[in-house]
Amino acid sequence: MCQSCIDQARRQFLTRSALGLAAGALVLGGLERPARAAAPAVPPTTLTPDEALAKLKDGNKRYVEAPQLCEADMLKRRQEVAQGQAPWATVLTCADSRVPPELLFGGLNLGELFVCRNAGNTADVATLGTIEYGAEHLGSPLIVVMGHERCGAVKAACEVAEKGTKLPGFIGPMVDAILPAARAEKGKPGDFVANVVRENARRTAAKIGAESEIVKHLEHEKKVKIVYAVYDLDTGVVEFIG
Ligand SMILES: [Zn+2]
Numbered sequence: 452m453c454q455s456c457i458d459q460a461r462r463q464f465l466t467r468s469a470l471g472l473a474a475g476a477l478v479l480g481g482l483e484r485p486a487r488a489a490a491p492a493v494p495p496t497t498l499t500p501d502e503a504l505a506k507l508k509d510g511n512k513r514y515v516e517a518p519q520l521c522e523a524d525m526l527k528r529r530q531e532v533a534q535g536q537a538p539w540a541t542v543l544t545c546a547d548s549r550v551p552p553e554l555l556f557g558g559l560n561l562g563e564l565f566v567c568r569n570a571g572n573t574a575d576v577a578t579l580g581t582i583e584y585g586a587e588h589l590g591s592p593l594i595v596v597m598g599h600e601r602c603g604a605v606k607a608a609c610e611v612a613e614k615g616t617k618l619p620g621f622i623g624p625m626v627d628a629i630l631p632a633a634r635a636e637k638g639k640p641g642d643f644v645a646n647v648v649r650e651n652a653r654r655t656a657a658k659i660g661a662e663s664e665i666v667k668h669l670e671h672e673k674k675v676k677i678v679y680a681v682y683d684l685d686t687g688v689v690e691f692i693g
Contacts, residue, residue: 492535495590500676503540503593510557515687521558532562541565541585544597545572550682565591571604572596573628574655583665586675594659598652599682605647608633652679
């Protein structure tokens with residue numbers, strides 16, 4: 452066992468202990484029920500990263516070609532997953548109301564996707580922690596960073612990069628995370644916003660792999676894969692790029 456693996460094992464133990472304590476405290480503090488172990492009540496998915504990716508691609512094909520077949524039996528599923536979750540893919544995407552991952556990946560049901568959303572699908576601390584929780588604790592084997600066509604947050608970053616526009620409130624600092632992609636794509640051939648959507652998704656995926664030691668280790672062990680994609684608002688197609 453290499454030093455990295457030893458460190459990882461220690462970290463996993465500490466994470467599980469901390470999460471267990473936190474879950475117990477919440478239950479005890481809120482409802483005065485006995486503390487429950489933090490481990491999921493259902494086993495993690497057995498899908499490999501590539502199988503999870505193929506399943507998302509199949510789901511998106513179904514959504515594009517036969518959206519009427521995407522209905523889900525949510526009552527039955529709600530009962531199945533009420534006591535635990537074992538999502539088989541994590542999706543970081545935009546908060547845009549036209550981009551709900553469960554729907555555009557084929558009408559997926561409760562308990563299937565672990566979803567992080569914010570305007571511009573960037574990876575701040577909360578998002579990185581959420582992704583780590585999904586991968587390490589829930590056993591989600593695939594992380595998808597998905598930008599989308601005509602993204603408002605990306606458009607705002609393009610305006611800041613081109614014209615120095617000042618954005619109000621917390622929107623400014625939020626968009627700052629997209630600015631490096633906007634500056635890198637400024638002046639390049641093609642549609643500026645579309646180029647930045649793609650580059651921002653690529654950079655966010657790279658950031659997750661570079662900054663999260665937990666994800667890095669799981670990637671090294673081939674338990675997790677990170678990909679990025681762009682969703683087409685007009686056709687409904689998710690293009691997986693890298
Ligand atoms: Zn957006």
